[in-house]
Every structure is written in structure tokens, then in C-alpha cells.
Amino acid sequence: MTARTLSTDDLSTPAGRIATVRRLATSVVRDAADDVDRAGRFPAEAIAALRQARLLSAMVPAEQGGYGARLDELAAQCELLGGACASTGMIYAMHQIQVACLVRHGLPQPFFRDYLVQLSEQQRLIASVTSEAGVGGSVRTSISPVERGPEGCTFRKDGTVVSYGAEAQDLLTTVRRAADAPASDQVLVLTCGDQHQMKLTGTWDSLGMRGTCSPAYEVRATFPEAQIVPAHFADILSHTMLPFAHVLWGSVWLGIANDAVARARAWLRSVARQMPGQTPPAAFRFAEVSAQLQMMRALVHDAARRYGALLDSGDRNMLSSVGFGLSMSEVKISASRMVVEIVTAALRVCGTNGYRNDSPYSIGRHLRDAHSAALMIGNDRILSSNAPMHLAFKDEQ
Numbered sequence: 001m002t003a004r005t006l007s008t009d010d011l012s013t014p015a016g017r018i019a020t021v022r023r024l025a026t027s028v029v030r031d032a033a034d035d036v037d038r039a040g041r042f043p044a045e046a047i048a049a050l051r052q053a054r055l056l057s058a059m060v061p062a063e064q065g066g067y068g069a070r071l072d073e074l075a076a077q078c079e080l081l082g083g084a085c086a087s088t089g090m091i092y093a094m095h096q097i098q099v100a101c102l103v104r105h106g107l108p109q110p111f112f113r114d115y116l117v118q119l120s121e122q123q124r125l126i127a128s129v130t131s132e133a134g135v136g137g138s139v140r141t142s143i144s145p146v147e148r149g150p151e152g153c154t155f156r157k158d159g160t161v162v163s164y165g166a167e168a169q170d171l172l173t174t175v176r177r178a179a180d181a182p183a184s185d186q187v188l189v190l191t192c193g194d195q196h197q198m199k200l201t202g203t204w205d206s207l208g209m210r211g212t213c214s215p216a217y218e219v220r221a222t223f224p225e226a227q228i229v230p231a232h233f234a235d236i237l238s239h240t241m242l243p244f245a246h247v248l249w250g251s252v253w254l255g256i257a258n259d260a261v262a263r264a265r266a267w268l269r270s271v272a273r274q275m276p277g278q279t280p281p282a283a284f285r286f287a288e289v290s291a292q293l294q295m296m297r298a299l300v301h302d303a304a305r306r307y308g309a310l311l312d313s314g315d316r317n318m319l320s321s322v323g324f325g326l327s328m329s330e331v332k333i334s335a336s337r338m339v340v341e342i343v344t345a346a347l348r349v350c351g352t353n354g355y356r357n358d359s360p361y362s363i364g365r366h367l368r369d370a371h372s373a374a375l376m377i378g379n380d381r382i383l384s385s386n387a388p389m390h391l392a393f394k395d396e397q
């Protein structure tokens with residue numbers, strides 16, 4: 001770690017932590033981004049820097065050794081990291097979503113309280129295994145059940161897309177409650193260290209988000225019953241996992257859009273310097289993309305603000321409501337479309353200088369990363385689940 005990446009900020013305050021993430025984003029994270037993308041490798045130096053600032057436990061309450069960060073702060077951090085390296089931003093976002101599920105639904109149980117202390121002390125990284133061969137991206141369906149035997153609980157699951165599975169210490173996995181339970185009766189299980197074995201069953205040579213390193217694995221685990229998160233999975237999903245995902249993923253995508261537009265602006269200024277007194281023709285297109293970016297910022301920041309206020313209020317009825325679920329998934333649909341539109345428009349402004357991989361104005365990585373947004377829980381899948389709800393839902397705003 002170089003001296004310039006070491007934090008001099010007060011990490012006990014949200015502003016200090018955001019300043020630290022900003023500095024890391026503009027140094028170690030950005031410096032590694034092209035190599036991470038080209039090699040399709042885990043951004044080890046970026047995650048090490050975040051670990052050193054103890055940010056893997058950003059959301060853990062102070063009583064368990066974390067910073068007790070709120071949603072809006074995490075969203076700001078994801079936006080900064082996503083602008084520097086989308087894979088790093090997405091890994092950080094996915095880890096924080098897992099931590100949020102444990103903080104919000106596990107804390108009443110001594111096992112999870114102790115685990116969060118260990119996570120803070122050791123800066124453990126958690127990966128997620130919700131996808132499963134046979135159910136695609138349906139988060140509300142599990143084939144693999146928990147089996148109970150003399151040595152405790154076990155499961156065997158074929159995870160189709162497991163980001164940074166090879167690098168994470170711990171896994172949060174969705175499984176069926178028991179062999180005789182329906183596919184929708186799920187539980188969320190935390191397994192740590194050598195409680196699980198992961199056999200690589202696929203590869204990850206992807207268009208974008210290459211540094212997330214997300215191949216398929218067969219996961220086998222043996223664990224005590226106490227490591228099943230005590231709340232109903234339907235509540236964990238609708239109150240925490242999905243809204244956190246939609247806000248933090250949206251923030252990473254906003255970061256990608258911010259950086260693409262910043263590159264287009266830099267290109268435009270370099271052109272303007274060569275034609276004093278004139279406005280470059282592409283400035284017209286830039287004015288348009290800048291307006292689109294403002295809309296995306298408003299959408300994502302507003303979602304973070306609204307969900308953050310709801311978390312503060314603790315209004316479980318509102319968190320369970322159809323209106324809240326619809327509005328959060330619609331933020332995901334819109335943000336995932338906007339990022340591709342904005343990055344594509346920024347590419348048009350830059351022309352071939354944006355299209356080339358060997359230019360400071362290159363936007364190729366941004367465009368490839370942006371196309372993952374519509375697939376992370378397929379937009380068509382979300383729209384087809386939302387469609388029947390609109391028939392009954394009364395939007396009283």
C-alpha cells in the first residue's frame with residue numbers, strides 16, 4: 001500500500017469515510033481498473049485498501065465493532081467506487097447487501113452478534129449464492145434443501161453465478177427449509193471458512209464486470225442450525241436484500257455513468273482548446289447526455305433517501321407493502337436502462353477516441369460493465385412479476 005492511499009481522514013464520521021473512499025477510488029481502485037478488466041481478475045489491491053480502512057464492516061453497529069454506517073453513506077461509497085472500477089464497486093455493494101441482511105435480521109441471535117464482531121475484527125468478505133441451476137435468477141425459488149443429520153445441518157447447491165466466491169471467507173446461501181418444504185419455503189444460511197467446500201463447475205470470461213470473478217460452483221456445507229438467519233426469508237428479501245441491492249447496484253451504475261460523462265466532458269474540452277472561440281459540434285450531444293445524467297442521479301439518490309427514511313422509521317407495514325416493493329424494483333429497471341443509454345451517448349460524444357481501448361477517453365469498459373445491469377435479476381423477470389401487482393395496486397401518491 002502506498003503512502004498516498006493511506007487514510008488521514010477521521011473514519012469515525014460519515015464524511016471522513018466518504019473522503020477516504022474518494023481518495024481510494026481516485027488512486028488504487030482506478031489505477032487497477034483496466035488491468036482488472038483485461039485480466040478478468042479479482043481487484044485484490046482495491047479490496048485490501050477497503051479492508052485496511054475497515055470498511056468491510058462499515059454497516060456493522062458500533063457495539064459489534066463496525067462504523068454503523070447508514071444506507072445513504074454506503075450508496076455514496078458505491079457510487080465513487082463504481083466510477084473508478086465497476087467490478088470493485090459491485091463487489092463492495094454485494095458484500096454490504098449480505099452484511100445488511102445479517103445486521104437487520106440476525107442481530108437478535110447470539111451467533112450472529114458474535115459473527116458480526118468477528119467480521120469487524122477480521123474484515124471478512126461475504127459472497128452470495130442465491131442463483132441456482134434449474135431456477136435461473138428466481139430469487140424466491142430454491143431446489144436444494146437443508147438436510148438435518150447427526151453431524152448437524154448440510155446442503156449441496158449448484159450456484160450458477162457466484163461473484164468473488166474464490167476470495168470470500170464466508171457465504172450467504174438461499175436453500176429450501178427442508179426436503180419436504182415447497183420450493184418457495186426458503187431460508188438464508190451463513191457458512192464460514194471451512195464449513196463449506198466450493199467446487200468450480202464453470203468459468204467467468206464475461207463481456208463486462210470481469211473483475212467480479214463470478215463463475216458457477218457446486219457448494220457443499222455442514223453447519224449448526226443456529227447459522228440459519230432466524231427471520232422469514234420473504235421478509236429478509238423484501239425488507240432488506242432487494243431494496244439494498246436495488247439502491248447499491250443503482251449507485252454503482254450511477255458511478256459508471258458519472259465517469260463516462262466525465263470522460264466525454266474531458267474529450268470535449270480538449271477539442272474546444274483546439275478551436276478557440278467556437279463550440280465543438282459534439283457539445284450539443286454532451287448537453288443532452290448531461291441532462292440524462294441529472295435524471296439518473298435524481299432517481300438513484302431519491303431511492304436511497306426514501307428507503308433510508310423508511311429504515312429509520314422502522315415501519316414494517318410499509319416495508320412489506322406492494323407499493324414499496326414495486327417502486328424499488330422500478331428504480332432498478334430504470335437505472336439499469338439509463339446507465340446503458342448514458343454511456344452510449346457519452347461514447348457518441350467522444351467518437352473513436354471513446355471507442356478505442358488505448359485512449360484516455362475510452363468508454364468501452366464502461367459500456368460492457370453497464371450491460372450487466374439489466375441481467376442482475378433479469379429486467380424481464382422483474383417486469384413479469386410486477387405486472388400482476390399493478391392490477392391490484394392503488395398508487396395513492
Ligand SMILES: Cc1cc2nc3c(=O)[nH]c(=O)nc-3n(C[C@H](O)[C@H](O)[C@H](O)COP(=O)(O)OP(=O)(O)OC[C@H]3O[C@@H](n4cnc5c(N)ncnc54)[C@H](O)[C@@H]3O)c2cc1C
Pocket residue numbers: 094127128129130131132135136137138159161162163164209212214372375376377378379380381384385
Ligand atoms: C455481474 C453479475 C454478478 C452476479 N453475481 C451473483 C452472485 O454473486 N450470486 C448470485 O447468486 N447470483 C449472481 N448473479 C446472478 C444474477 O443476479 C441473476 O440471478 C442471474 O444473472 C440470472 O441468470 P440468467 O439471466 O441466466 O437467468 P434468468 O433470470 O432465468 O434469465 C434468462 C432470460 O430469461 C428472461 N426471463 C426469465 N424469467 C422471466 C420471466 N418470468 N418473464 C420474462 N422473462 C423472463 C430474462 O429476462 C433473461 O432474458 C450475478 C449476475 C451478474 C451479471
